[in-house]
Amino acid sequence: MTTAARIADGTIVTIHYTLTDDTGEVLDSSRDSEPLDYLQGAGNIVPGLERKMMGHGVGDTMQVVVAPADAYGEREEMEAQKVPRSVFPADAEFEEGMPIAAEGPDGEMTPLWITHIDDEAIYVDTNHPLAGVTLHFDVEVMAIRAATAEEMEHGHPHGPDGHHDHH
Ligand code: ZN
Numbered sequence: 001m002t003t004a005a006r007i008a009d010g011t012i013v014t015i016h017y018t019l020t021d022d023t024g025e026v027l028d029s030s031r032d033s034e035p036l037d038y039l040q041g042a043g044n045i046v047p048g049l050e051r052k053m054m055g056h057g058v059g060d061t062m063q064v065v066v067a068p069a070d071a072y073g074e075r076e077e078m079e080a081q082k083v084p085r086s087v088f089p090a091d092a093e094f095e096e097g098m099p100i101a102a103e104g105p106d107g108e109m110t111p112l113w114i115t116h117i118d119d120e121a122i123y124v125d126t127n128h129p130l131a132g133v134t135l136h137f138d139v140e141v142m143a144i145r146a147a148t149a150e151e152m153e154h155g156h157p158h159g160p161d162g163h164h165d166h167h
Contacts, residue, residue: 007056007144009041012157014143015053020136027130035142037157044156046071049137058141066135075132080115080123094122097129 014037018029030036038044048070068074101109112124
């Protein structure tokens with residue numbers, strides 16, 4: 001592995017981040033667990049953040065504000081669709097904000113998210129839970145290295161042992 005001094009397309013970047021909304025509420029933080037590895041230029045992270053990462057070096061810290069259009073999109077007003085629990089296996093477990101892939105009539109997969117749940121049904125719409133939310137990232141660059149050929153081909157980082165369980 002070679003060490004790359006600056007973040008550029010084709011580098012694997014390790015960051016610690018804390019994500020808050022406009023009110024300062026913490027939505028997500030890597031500080032609770034392991035730092036995040038991503039491949040710069042592959043769309044692994046939201047576009048507005050990925051752009052601001054370019055050119056930074058290890059040890060850099062920054063505050064990045066990302067508008068919804070550069071993150072999870074604007075929130076579309078729509079009525080949630082009701083899906084009876086009976087269409088799912090009896091042991092299926094659901095949570096608000098959980099993604100569910102639905103297959104459309106043309107076989108295309110549409111991502112849906114659960115908006116709420118009751119005893120007889122789940123309710124879904126096409127808004128990502130963070131649609132319409134301005135994201136405030138507090139980021140620290142922990143490490144940068146060149147991606148391997150395999151990582152470039154897959155479009156995502158692999159762990160230190162080179163193994164991963166997805167494709
Ligand atoms: Zn892979």
